[in-house]
Amino acid sequence: MPALFKTEKLPGEAAGPHPRRGLLGLLDGRRAGDRLGLAPELRLGLAVTASLAALIAGDPLALGLMLAASLLYLAAQVRPRVILAAYLALAVLAGLAAGCLWLMGFVFQALRNISLDAAVNPFLRLGLSVNLLLPLALHSRLTDLSGILNRLRLPGLIKLPLLVTIRFIPTFLNDLNQIREAVGLRFRGRGGLLFWARRPLLGWRVCFTPLVVRLIRSADELAVAAELKGLSAESDFGHRPPRLRPVDQAVAVLAALTLAGAALLEILHAAA
Amino acid sequence: MLRLEDLHYRHAHRPDWALSGLNLELPAGRALLVTGHSGSGKSTLLAVLSGLVPHYYKGELRGRVSLDGQEPARLSLADWGFKAALMTQNPEIQFLGSTVEEEILLTLRCRKIPEAEAAALAALSLERFGLKGLGRRSVFHLSEGQKQKVILAGLWALKPRLLLLDEPGANLDPAAGAELGRTLAALKAEGLSLVIADHRLDWLRDLADQVLVLRRGRAAAQGAWNLLEDEGLRKDLHLRPRPGPPPAEKTGPGPPEGAAGVELENLSFAWPGGEDLFAGLSGRLYCGRVTVLSGPSGRGKTTLARLLCGLEKPAAGRIRGFGGPGPAGGRFASQVVLQNTDHQLYLSSVRAEMELALAGGPPAAGETAERRLAEFGLAGLADRHPQSLSGGEKQRLTVALGLAGAPRLLVLDEPSSGLDGRNLELMAAQIRKAARKGPAVLVITHDRQLAALCADDYLSLET
Numbered sequence: 001m002p003a004l005f006k007t008e009k010l011p012g013e014a015a016g017p018h019p020r021r022g023l024l025g026l027l028d029g030r031r032a033g034d035r036l037g038l039a040p041e042l043r044l045g046l047a048v049t050a051s052l053a054a055l056i057a058g059d060p061l062a063l064g065l066m067l068a069a070s071l072l073y074l075a076a077q078v079r080p081r082v083i084l085a086a087y088l089a090l091a092v093l094a095g096l097a098a099g100c101l102w103l104m105g106f107v108f109q110a111l112r113n114i115s116l117d118a119a120v121n122p123f124l125r126l127g128l129s130v131n132l133l134l135p136l137a138l139h140s141r142l143t144d145l146s147g148i149l150n151r152l153r154l155p156g157l158i159k160l161p162l163l164v165t166i167r168f169i170p171t172f173l174n175d176l177n178q179i180r181e182a183v184g185l186r187f188r189g190r191g192g193l194l195f196w197a198r199r200p201l202l203g204w205r206v207c208f209t210p211l212v213v214r215l216i217r218s219a220d221e222l223a224v225a226a227e228l229k230g231l232s233a234e235s236d237f238g239h240r241p242p243r244l245r246p247v248d249q250a251v252a253v254l255a256a257l258t259l260a261g262a263a264l265l266e267i268l269h270a271a272a
Numbered sequence: 273m274l275r276l277e278d279l280h281y282r283h284a285h286r287p288d289w290a291l292s293g294l295n296l297e298l299p300a301g302r303a304l305l306v307t308g309h310s311g312s313g314k315s316t317l318l319a320v321l322s323g324l325v326p327h328y329y330k331g332e333l334r335g336r337v338s339l340d341g342q343e344p345a346r347l348s349l350a351d352w353g354f355k356a357a358l359m360t361q362n363p364e365i366q367f368l369g370s371t372v373e374e375e376i377l378l379t380l381r382c383r384k385i386p387e388a389e390a391a392a393l394a395a396l397s398l399e400r401f402g403l404k405g406l407g408r409r410s411v412f413h414l415s416e417g418q419k420q421k422v423i424l425a426g427l428w429a430l431k432p433r434l435l436l437l438d439e440p441g442a443n444l445d446p447a448a449g450a451e452l453g454r455t456l457a458a459l460k461a462e463g464l465s466l467v468i469a470d471h472r473l474d475w476l477r478d479l480a481d482q483v484l485v486l487r488r489g490r491a492a493a494q495g496a497w498n499l500l501e502d503e504g505l506r507k508d509l510h511l512r513p514r515p516g517p518p519p520a521e522k523t524g525p526g527p528p529e530g531a532a533g534v535e536l537e538n539l540s541f542a543w544p545g546g547e548d549l550f551a552g553l554s555g556r557l558y559c560g561r562v563t564v565l566s567g568p569s570g571r572g573k574t575t576l577a578r579l580l581c582g583l584e585k586p587a588a589g590r591i592r593g594f595g596g597p598g599p600a601g602g603r604f605a606s607q608v609v610l611q612n613t614d615h616q617l618y619l620s621s622v623r624a625e626m627e628l629a630l631a632g633g634p635p636a637a638g639e640t641a642e643r644r645l646a647e648f649g650l651a652g653l654a655d656r657h658p659q660s661l662s663g664g665e666k667q668r669l670t671v672a673l674g675l676a677g678a679p680r681l682l683v684l685d686e687p688s689s690g691l692d693g694r695n696l697e698l699m700a701a702q703i704r705k706a707a708r709k710g711p712a713v714l715v716i717t718h719d720r721q722l723a724a725l726c727a728d729d730y731l732s733l734e735t
Binding site: 141142143167170171175178179181182185186187189190202205206209210213214217218221222223224225226227228229230231232 | 322324327328349350353357358360362365366368369370374377378379381382383384412581583607608610612614615616617618619628632659673
């Protein structure tokens with residue numbers, strides 16, 4: 001009888017575990033997709049500034065301009081596949097929100113007559129946040145962010161949850177990936193989309209039950225790990241002084257121009 | 273000296289004691305093995321020793337725990353962490369840093385060790401644990417054994433008196449387990465006390481000076497290693513049996529004429545930008561037989577499973593199954609049971625999960641969810657929420673669900689990592705029974721005891 005397996009070549013230990021694909025691929029090394037390698041101070045500054053601007057802006061054109069510019073910023077730092085996945089999630093959220101709004105319209109008449117601005121703006125703001133927070137979360141080291149937050153003298157009540165949340169993102173993406181694969185494997189061959197269309201409640205459960213369970217468990221495990229590590233509001237990982245390279249300066253200038261453009265659109269909108 | 277005096281602990285809102293009447297003395301530089309059936313209280317004991325009880329987990333704690341005269345309840349968790357350091361079962365969850373060097377530095381900086389001192393200690397620690405060349409490597413790119421070393425290196429740099437390890441052998445291949453054993457022996461020789469909770473016992477034979485076997489939170493047996501030489505005691509206390517010699521690569525008696533299985537032809541695979549994980553891999557999985565696949569971590573066992581299920585595509589070669597095209601083409605009916613059970617359970621009861629799984633398979637006369645659950649010892653749990661089951665119970669349930677759809681190929685990835693002796697035997701028996709009904713079964717495992725109990729064919733991705 002021939003051997004069940006024969007191989008011509010199997011490499012040694014050096015091969016190590018495989019680099020992760022999809023969302024998790026981004027978290028490996030320093031770091032796939034990050035072509036700009038921007039200073040963490042700039043990333044954090046842009047995220048905070050744009051979030052504030054998004055809160056103030058009420059003109060869909062101004063928000064649209066910031067969204068378009070931030071999408072370019074995102075595309076320069078994150079793989080297209082990940083952007084697609086993030087926007088897919090955003091689309092699902094938008095769909096759910098629109099559905100809820102439609103249902104609530106039967107109860108609250110006022111919700112049937114909302115303006116286009118009011119309907120579109122929340123999603124523009126959400127997209128803007130995703131575009132700016134994703135590179136920050138995926139490409140920032142905990143030590144860098146801790147250093148910046150210490151310099152800003154933020155209270156531990158804000159700093160600690162922020163640090164743990166950033167640490168939580170890889171774990172969450174890992175869970176998301178594994179749930180997607182597990183669901184695909186368990187239910188394949190059952191009729192694909194038609195199967196889920198006939199059983200929307202089952203589809204809802206299958207997606208969200210393991211996600212919620214893992215979120216709770218992972219959060220608990222991470223909290224225990226942080227406690228054991230001694231991570232506390234007083235933890236100070238030190239910091240290096242910021243070094244803004246030409247690429248950082250160029251991005252900062254482009255961001256300022258975008259904000260100026262958005263402000264102009266906002267003024268014109270208000271005047272009209 | 274670690275001392276437990278009449279230790280009792282009861283979780284908040286639970287009527288029963290999780291730990292009851294434990295007494296122990298462990299001198300410096302000695303190692304204690306804590307074992308017992310699933311749910312016997314091993315991890316709870318580590319939570320008490322690490323200070324998580326009472327600082328993080330509440331409940332009722334009675335008796336006394338002390339290390340060199342100091343008690344965890346009288347110190348902050350951060351201060352106790354300098355004395356007793358815990359490595360959890362999943363080291364990845366303990367990582368805060370993104371590279372090996374950063375992770376060790378963060379462990380020290382979290383404890384407020386000044387930057388210059390932390391850098392010097394981290395360098396020393398990297399050298400001590402043979403990680404010097406890996407300082408800039410992403411922690412996500414390490415093998416399981418390396419991840420454990422990184423955690424140990426960070427903890428060692430804190431100079432604790434007691435090191436606590438929760439199931440350190442569960443995810444290691446035999447070579448990595450042996451290496452961890454050597455590392456721990458060296459730490460013990462430096463005067464560090466060790467408490468190791470594990471189901472897998474025999475890699476600790478030369479390391480453990482004392483053994484504590486728990487049964488429902490009580491000390492069922494306590495003494496030197498030789499008490500584990502008694503096979504009767506192992507069986508009574510649901511411990512794992514002693515492993516036999518390492519199985520040689522073998523093919524059992526030939527399959528019946530014409531039993532078409534899965535055929536791999538010159539399969540090659542490489543991750544993007546990486547070298548070949550394997551090349552020219554050829555072989556067969558036969559219907560009605562259990563094939564156990566083992567080999568060191570990182571050699572492509574799980575990747576092979578992913579190829580078989582169509583989650584990845586080979587760089588070259590092809591997979592043919594049951595006389596048809598492979599997973600990329602026809603997707604022959606396969607089921608895969610992955611390592612993390614939390615991701616694979618969705619409904620509100622164990623019974624509902626089984627009914628859903630049975631609905632996906634061909635109709636079979638007299639087949640009921642209850643009957644299927646009973647086969648896996650889960651009949652009494654039919655109304656429980658699947659996510660409320662213990663780790664071992666969830667593992668059995670996911671395997672039972674995988675089999676319920678009557679797949680032609682069943683792939684099980686490390687189905688026994690958290691199982692005690694009794695559940696290991698139950699799992700092995702069910703895998704064999706399932707294979708006899710017709711499917712080709714591939715079990716990926718480091719667990720030599722599971723392999724010995726269920727393998728018809730044993731393969732190693734080693735050479």
